[in-house]
Amino acid sequence: MNTAIQAATEEAHNPLVPVFSEIVLALIVFAILFFAIRKFVVPNFEKTFAERTQAIEGGLSAAETKQAEADAKLAELEKQLADARHEAARIREEAREQGAQIVAEMRESAQAEAARIVEHGKTQIEAERQQAVTSLRAEVGTLATGLAGRIVGESLDDEARQSRVVERFLAELESDGSTTSGSGVN
Amino acid sequence: MSFHQSLGSGIVAAEGGGFHAPGPGSFELPPVFELGGFGVTKPMLLLVLSAVLILGFTIAASRNAQLVPGRLQFAGEAVYGFVRNNLARDNIGSEHYMKFVPYLFSLFLFILVNNYYGIFPLLQFPSFSRIGFVIPLAIISWLVYVGTGVWKHGPLGYLKHATMPSGVGGPILLLLVPLEFFSNILVRPVTLTLRLFGNMFAGHLLLILFATGGAALLTSGNLLYGGVGILSFALGIGVSFLEMLVMFLQAYVFTLLSSMYIGEALADEH
Numbered sequence: 001m002n003t004a005i006q007a008a009t010e011e012a013h014n015p016l017v018p019v020f021s022e023i024v025l026a027l028i029v030f031a032i033l034f035f036a037i038r039k040f041v042v043p044n045f046e047k048t049f050a051e052r053t054q055a056i057e058g059g060l061s062a063a064e065t066k067q068a069e070a071d072a073k074l075a076e077l078e079k080q081l082a083d084a085r086h087e088a089a090r091i092r093e094e095a096r097e098q099g100a101q102i103v104a105e106m107r108e109s110a111q112a113e114a115a116r117i118v119e120h121g122k123t124q125i126e127a128e129r130q131q132a133v134t135s136l137r138a139e140v141g142t143l144a145t146g147l148a149g150r151i152v153g154e155s156l157d158d159e160a161r162q163s164r165v166v167e168r169f170l171a172e173l174e175s176d177g178s179t180t181s182g183s184g185v186n
Numbered sequence: 187m188s189f190h191q192s193l194g195s196g197i198v199a200a201e202g203g204g205f206h207a208p209g210p211g212s213f214e215l216p217p218v219f220e221l222g223g224f225g226v227t228k229p230m231l232l233l234v235l236s237a238v239l240i241l242g243f244t245i246a247a248s249r250n251a252q253l254v255p256g257r258l259q260f261a262g263e264a265v266y267g268f269v270r271n272n273l274a275r276d277n278i279g280s281e282h283y284m285k286f287v288p289y290l291f292s293l294f295l296f297i298l299v300n301n302y303y304g305i306f307p308l309l310q311f312p313s314f315s316r317i318g319f320v321i322p323l324a325i326i327s328w329l330v331y332v333g334t335g336v337w338k339h340g341p342l343g344y345l346k347h348a349t350m351p352s353g354v355g356g357p358i359l360l361l362l363v364p365l366e367f368f369s370n371i372l373v374r375p376v377t378l379t380l381r382l383f384g385n386m387f388a389g390h391l392l393l394i395l396f397a398t399g400g401a402a403l404l405t406s407g408n409l410l411y412g413g414v415g416i417l418s419f420a421l422g423i424g425v426s427f428l429e430m431l432v433m434f435l436q437a438y439v440f441t442l443l444s445s446m447y448i449g450e451a452l453a454d455e456h
Binding site: 013014015016017018019020021022023025026027029030032033034036037038040041042044045046047048049051052055 | 210211213214224229230233234236237240241244245248249251252253255259262263266267270284287288289291292293295296315316317318319320321322323326383387
């Protein structure tokens with residue numbers, strides 16, 4: 001019976017009637033909780049959220065920038081490649097022209113050289129011929145004289161002898177009557 | 187309370203004084219210890235513990251927060267993001283909602299943790315089955331949404347905003363204005379209180395009934411009673427799962443309604 005009485009006194013409190021100390025405690029606890037969360041928790045979460053948003057947006061815009069840069073670079077490289085091709089073609093063409101020109105020049109200069117050499121040869125030959133003629137003429141004179149001397153039998157070196165020879169020659173001519181004059185001259 | 191007393195005494199009489207049926211008295215716990223002549227009860231300790239648990243969890247989850255969250259931070263952000271985006275932003279609007287996020291986040295976690303005490307082994311007492319803990323929360327929510335309305339529209343402007351439905355004119359207003367005032371200003375904190383308190387109170391009563399009743403039936407010595415006792419335990423387990431849902435829902439609903447009231451007070455149209 002004791003427990004029943006105790007239960008009856010406990011049940012005398014209406015559960016819908018608040019206990020004042022509980023209201024105060026709940027207010028205090030919740031106030032502490034609220035201010036602590038507002039000061040220490042929410043700013044940290046918000047900071048992280050903001051950073052994350054910024055990181056994602058920044059990453060996206062960075063990717064876009066990179067893409068644009070890559071496109072621009074690709075276009076530039078293609079343009080450079082086309083330029084290079086064009087340049088190469090131009091250089092090739094130029095080289096071909098230059099080569100042809102060089103060949104022509106070379107040909108011309110070779111011809112000129114050949115002509116020059118031929119001319120030179122001709123001149124030399126002429127000069128040598130002239131020299132040969134001159135020296136031959138002198139040689140022929142000497143030779144003729146020598147031959148004549150030998151034929152005559154005596155050297156016509158000195159004047160006395162010459163004159164003697166001439167005299168004798170003349171004498172021979174006189175004696176013979178027939179002549180072979182002018183054989184040593186010319 | 188004569189109904190409870192007669193019901194309790196009736197069952198007591200039927201059981202021959204062996205079984206003390208759970209009733210409102212089950213929520214009147216004796217003080218655990220005295221502090222300066224002031225009785226400190228288990229629900230009071232649980233309430234303080236809840237604040238410690240919530241602060242410990244949220245501070246641990248948000249301190250040194252990284253861009254790529256760890257498990258704890260992810261869990262904290264999930265709860266915070268849920269309250270911030272689904273409750274606060276969707277109901278209050280993206281212009282002003284950040285001012286109310288700390289309050290709604292604290293409120294949601296405070297109710298959630300205190301509710302789940304009800305099925306936590308050894309603790310097993312939902313704090314908000316004590317109406318004294320619920321009333322301050324409802325009053326704060328009331329102050330917040332009325333204060334918001336007054337800040338936005340001015341005192342008279344808010345009174346007009348809260349009680350005069352737009353697009354309605356004429357004599358019908360004589361009927362509508364008192365009704366709207368009653369439902370929007372007076373009843374809301376009461377329903378907030380009673381909804382949370384009632385659900386926790388009734389749920390806990392149900393659980394006690396199934397547990398203590400099952401135990402009493404099992405130990406009654408009667409084989410048939412024993413079978414019913416086992417059924418009672420099985421139902422008690424089922425009701426526990428139902429309670430887990432209700433405990434979350436009540437925390438959700440209290441926070442959701444608070445944010446809806448704030449959103450309504452901030453709205454330009456009634």
